[in-house]
Amino acid sequence: xxxxKIDGIVDGADYMxxxxxxxxxxxxxxxxxxxxxxxxxxxxxxLVVNTFQNVKCQFIRVDFWGVKTEAKAVEKIxxxxxxxxxxxxxxxxxxxxxxxLQWKSPEALSSVEDLLRLAPDLHxxxxxVIFFDExxxxxxxxxxxxxxxxxxxxxxxxxxxxxxxAGSNQNRLMEIFYAQRSPFFKSAALMEVGSLDHDTFIQWxxxxxxxxxxxxxxxxxxxxxxxxxSIPGDVQDxxxxxxxxxxxxxxxxxxxxxxxxxxxLHERASGYEGMWxxxxxxxxxxxxxxxxxxxxKYTSSEFMQLSxxxxxxxxxxxxxxxxxxxxxxxxxxxxxxxxxxxxxxIVNSVD
Ligand SMILES: Nc1ncnc2c1ncn2[C@@H]1O[C@H](COP(=O)(O)OP(=O)(O)OP(=O)(O)O)[C@@H](O)[C@H]1O
Ligand SMILES: [Mg+2]
Numbered sequence: 001x002x003x004x005k006i007d008g009i010v011d012g013a014d015y016m017x018x019x020x021x022x023x024x025x026x027x028x029x030x031x032x033x034x035x036x037x038x039x040x041x042x043x044x045x046x047l048v049v050n051t052f053q054n055v056k057c058q059f060i061r062v063d064f065w066g067v068k069t070e071a072k073a074v075e076k077i078x079x080x081x082x083x084x085x086x087x088x089x090x091x092x093x094x095x096x097x098x099x100x101l102q103w104k105s106p107e108a109l110s111s112v113e114d115l116l117r118l119a120p121d122l123h124x125x126x127x128x129v130i131f132f133d134e135x136x137x138x139x140x141x142x143x144x145x146x147x148x149x150x151x152x153x154x155x156x157x158x159x160x161x162x163x164x165x166a167g168s169n170q171n172r173l174m175e176i177f178y179a180q181r182s183p184f185f186k187s188a189a190l191m192e193v194g195s196l197d198h199d200t201f202i203q204w205x206x207x208x209x210x211x212x213x214x215x216x217x218x219x220x221x222x223x224x225x226x227x228x229x230s231i232p233g234d235v236q237d238x239x240x241x242x243x244x245x246x247x248x249x250x251x252x253x254x255x256x257x258x259x260x261x262x263x264x265l266h267e268r269a270s271g272y273e274g275m276w277x278x279x280x281x282x283x284x285x286x287x288x289x290x291x292x293x294x295x296x297k298y299t300s301s302e303f304m305q306l307s308x309x310x311x312x313x314x315x316x317x318x319x320x321x322x323x324x325x326x327x328x329x330x331x332x333x334x335x336x337x338x339x340x341x342x343x344x345x346i347v348n349s350v351d
Contacts (some may be wrong), residue, residue, distance in 0.1 A: 017050070062131070127184060272349075
């Protein structure tokens with residue numbers, strides 16, 4: 001079976017332990033709330049979940065992904081708390097179909113504080129760590145200021161409970177914590193999570209290949225990490241495809257790597273073409289520039305030349321549009337493609 005996991009939180013043998021756990025545990029011991037910041041798919045969620053697996057605590061993870069209403073946000077919190085509470089004092093239960101909640105009180109908004117107030121009680125038995133993942137989704141609530149304000153007030157009152165925040169959209173997450181008017185303004189210690197340690201990660205990946213009877217030519221690692229911009233999720237993605245095309249007992253070499261890339265691009269060509277045709281002329285230019293350019297000076301004459309953009313303003317507009325479509329994201333000052341194979345397709349297919 002393919003040993004590479006390319007999506008979502010990894011644990012057990014699929015997770016490579018990382019040194020950032022020590023830093024997180026220090027904050028845990030000091031009882032400080034933490035905001036985890038880092039580019040997409042670098043392993044923020046996996047880090048938090050795995051760090052607390054061997055810690056004596058009640059670890060409660062709430063994933064706010066896709067939440068659009070206050071009621072849904074409250075429901076997500078209630079469901080995450082439920083396994084830890086024998087009786088939910090403010091809930092009569094979950095609806096039979098598993099959708100929605102039956103409240104003892106009809107006041108859904110005041111209930112978010114009531115719900116969170118369960119935490120200090122639980123804490124009396126065993127320390128409580130609450131991990132709010134995809135926290136930026138709360139900005140999409142109709143009255144997000146009020147909801148976030150209520151959360152903040154309750155969190156601030158709970159000195160004994162540790163809260164950890166993370167999310168996949170860094171700009172929006174920063175909006176919650178660093179915008180002056182935000183109720184969360186500078187309320188948590190900031191922890192940066194970047195790529196995994198390069199050499200240790202390579203050894204870990206090599207072991208995955210060798211445990212399944214394969215090996216990779218050492219010369220390939222540079223190309224693999226370059227294609228995936230060292231983003232752990234994307235590195236695993238490339239390894240996943242290399243493994244799929246490999247044979248037991250054989251070393252994967254440069255030629256195999258080239259063939260795998262061609263296969264993936266070929267399989268995805270019609271999807272990529274469709275995506276490409278939906279971009280405006282300016283967006284196509286900027287995407288071409290970004291796929292070819294490795295530096296971070298996006299208004300430089302070199303970038304203008306590579307992309308064919310007509311002005312810095314059109315570069316800015318193009319980047320904003322590509323970001324809002326989810327095609328690119330910012331990783332340590334560099335705009336990179338959400339799908340590294342799409343960038344490669346652009347370089348190969350667009351003049
Ligand atoms: N410590 C690790 N060991 C092995 N693989 C990892 C590790 N951390 C991350 N990955 C790879 O990255 C992928 C994404 O991990 P995870 O969802 O934890 O990242 P994230 O930073 O929370 O992503 P997002 O920004 O989308 O929320 C995993 O599915 C896995 O392929
Ligand atoms: Mg995550």
